[in-house]
Amino acid sequence: MPEVSERAFSYRDDPRVPDFDDNKALFVFDGICVLCSGGASWIMRHDRDARVNFTPGQEKLGQSLYAHYDIEMDESYLLIANGHAYTASRGYLELCRILGGWWRLFQIFALMPERLRDRLYAIVARNRYRWFGKVDYCELLTQDQRRRLL
Template sequence: MSITTQTDFAKFAPYSYRDDPAVPDFDESRPVFVFDHHCVLCGTGVGFIMRHDKRGMIAFTSAQEGLGEALCRHYGVDWDETYLFIRNGRPFIKFDGYFEVARAMGGLWKALIVFRIIPNFILDPVYNLVARNRYKWFGKTEQACQVLTEDQRARLI
């Protein structure tokens, strides 16, 4: 089963990954952003968040290995369709995840939450269109996280 909407997560209790022996222990003091490390758009987006997350409030990991892969499997998230953002033990995807990233970063970024008034039945098709075409439109790297700087790669868990 692949999770495709935010409401699909209703069956998961907060921090449910703690009970999954396949998910390695990790520092839960910061939210975790799990992304496709071969996608140029995804890597560029992660780099943008890192540059603006000056306090280092968010941790990042690749969906294709270790922790990220285990979290995606636990939640039934196909990293080829969306990223995964986990905050306070709860999973978020698509635009819901971006709004949660804005909350986590705080400050003026929280103002972006005003766009939450746009319903998911409008936002999700836009997200899905970009996700389906991201390699064609933005490219794919063979070297993991190639679009991140050395300092940014050092922030990956």
Template sequence: MNTDKLPPYISASDRVILFDDVCKLCNAWSNFIIKHDKHRLFKLCSVQSEEGQAILLHFGLPIDSYETMLYVEGNQSFQKSDAFFQVMTKLGFPWKMACIFNVIPRPVRDWMYDRIALNRYSLFGKYDYCTLPSPDHKTRFLNAKL
């Protein structure tokens, strides 16, 4: 794992949320970000994409099974509940109020996160294919070819 240099496709000022594009819950999360990120702070990136795969490899994470949301800011990465709280804080009021649950010890928060993440397909469903962003949302996604 190399955390001294920037991950591929990411600049020092980028804030990137990686998500599982076939997961219905994860797609709902990315739509939530698009709707509520009024200042366009975040870029989204599917873990199944070329860019997502390269970023996962950079941080030493598996590229064939996805058990966590990954939030990347410059050369730092955050996973599980830490990733969630980093994003919610930056979305501002009222969303950062969810960070009150950050008082719960990380092992407990991450255990709860894992229960949802590991069962997300059975709880929320799964797409048979990766969804494509609508034309007006394309600029919200990390894409090396743009």
């Protein structure tokens, strides 16, 4: 899945999308998926400079962004950065760029063809509930992490 936005900040013109602080990147994740919530929690713990905001796809902001970009939450998370939306492997590479430092090491995966990266991503995304399970909504986030949600 390539970058999904046609025009930077197009969501600002969409009345379905609530206003939100887009000065930072926004990571929209599945709040009941163990892998997704656990991953968001892990990113929060390691994003010491709080460069990224978070929202579950089940919340109004997350739902409206998925609708705006015409993406099913089961297909991918969303990363909104500099007004553009990214999904699948490209989104993770962009997230590593945003976080900087040692995270940039993961950008070595950009050498792998995007089609192959995304095919692997799609296999995990389709099977994430079966392989990793579900939890109560945002159960894997600490109270401090829940305060970081938009």
